[in-house]
Amino acid sequence: MPVLETTNFGSLTYEPSEVYYFPVGIPAFEDEHQFLLLEQDTTRPVMFLQSTKTPSLAFLTLPVAELDAGYAMEVPPQDQALLAAGEGSARSLIALALLTVSGQTVTANLRAPVLLSPGSRRGVQSIPAESDYSSQHLVPPRRQESGGR
Amino acid sequence: MLVIRRRAGESIEIGGSIVIRVLDTAASRVTLGIIAPQEVPVLRSEIRDQNEAAARGVTPAAIDDLVRRLRGGK
Numbered sequence: 137m138p139v140l141e142t143t144n145f146g147s148l149t150y151e152p153s154e155v156y157y158f159p160v161g162i163p164a165f166e167d168e169h170q171f172l173l174l175e176q177d178t179t180r181p182v183m184f185l186q187s188t189k190t191p192s193l194a195f196l197t198l199p200v201a202e203l204d205a206g207y208a209m210e211v212p213p214q215d216q217a218l219l220a221a222g223e224g225s226a227r228s229l230i231a232l233a234l235l236t237v238s239g240q241t242v243t244a245n246l247r248a249p250v251l252l253s254p255g256s257r258r259g260v261q262s263i264p265a266e267s268d269y270s271s272q273h274l275v276p277p278r279r280q281e282s283g284g285r
Numbered sequence: 286m287l288v289i290r291r292r293a294g295e296s297i298e299i300g301g302s303i304v305i306r307v308l309d310t311a312a313s314r315v316t317l318g319i320i321a322p323q324e325v326p327v328l329r330s331e332i333r334d335q336n337e338a339a340a341r342g343v344t345p346a347a348i349d350d351l352v353r354r355l356r357g358g359k
Binding site for chain 1: 323326328329331332333334335336337338339340342343344345347348350351352354355356
């Protein structure tokens with residue numbers, strides 16, 4: 137199995153079948169076509185998209201439903217084609233908002249989520265022409281439980 | 286940078302295969318219609334900027350801090 141030495145997550149051993157292929161990359165990273173989705177019990181609900189090509193390139197993400205339980209979007213036809221997920225498979229897509237951390241402020245791009253198709257192992261950042269969602273949705277910190285820090 | 290003044294309804298052509306038409310103008314917003322080959326990505330610039338910002342500053346310490354904040358300090 138391939139082993140990936142990452143900047144942020146140490147050494148990762150993965151099955152090639154776990155890799156998500158992004159046919160057109162991600163805007164600003166068009167040459168990055170392969171990512172691993174990292175889910176860890178200790179970091180849930182935060183998940184990570186780690187490039188298999190660039191050890192230092194990773195995105196912090198949250199499932200859109202964590203930020204808006206009623207989140208809904210129409211996947212543009214060109215993105216459906218890139219995902220090669222087949223008709224009627226939209227419900228099985230994983231939709232992740234990319235997070236930007238700036239000091240103590242965390243924002244999520246709900247307007248242009250990354251969509252992953254577990255069936256076809258393909259991914260795309262979907263950018264609808266029109267959307268009511270914000271590309272800089274403020275992510276509030278969870279309240280500390282009593283007895284916390 | 287090439288600067289061209291256009292009114293609503295007027296358009297410009299780029300490279301023979303891309304047409305950008307000004308559909309509407311308002312005080313602070315312009316509505317553009319874009320015709321481009323399918324293989325040419327058309328993108329709001331802020332998406333690219335945001336992705337660069339999202340990838341910047343991802344460090345083990347930042348990840349720990351973010352997770353702690355989003356998990357309620359557990």
